[in-house]
Amino acid sequence: MADSSEWGAGGLKKSLYQRYDHPIIVVGAGPGNPDYMLPAARKAVEHTSVLVAGKRLLDAYTREGQTTFAVTADIDGVLDFIRAKVRYHDVVVLVSGDPGYFSLLDALRRSFPQDMLQVIPGISAMQFAFARLALPWHEARLVSLHGREPREEQLIWRPGAVIGILTDREHTPQRVAAQLFAEGWPPTARLYICERLSYEDETITQTTLGHVSKAPAAVSCILIAEDTQEDVG
8 A cells, every 4th residue: 555645635646746845736626616626626725734726715715724825916926925835835726617727827837847736627617617508618619808808710700610708897798799790600699698607596598699688798707609500599
């Protein structure tokens, strides 16, 4: 039986980062509801002595005795804190969704050696939305409009196209529909407006691009546009 000292937080074998006494473990919290956090992710969060996360996640997962640091817009400050703590402790960085999809992982890769980083995946809100719709997403285009504008090729219409869109407060369903129209999408294309995914008050509104003016002006949601070549409105 393997010596338990060979294993780190979340069941990750220490030989993977044997050059370093302490790793940075980037953990995906899932779409929001704790029921959808992976057991390995929960174990890493519970067992760490240093936890870095946004305020909402810290409020939900901090346990007594942990040293914590809240992620804010001051990313340099976050990285400085991690740099200081990882000299003496394993550091867990908890992010929403999956670490590989628009998270702090990018900044960590630019600031620390790659083999110092360990990642425990999570279910992203985008993945969860496609699952809720029982819609395969292996050929879908995935776009983030969170604090940015799309490139033309990201939204352009093609027959049978499927696009998953992560939005912010500025990119309402109505604004995104106008952008899709400008890229050739037909008014009959389906649009799913997915809000508060995984929570008890989750809502998914199905409409079409041609009828989106009647839909709620949701903010910070997931939109999925699907060209079905038929009028479902």
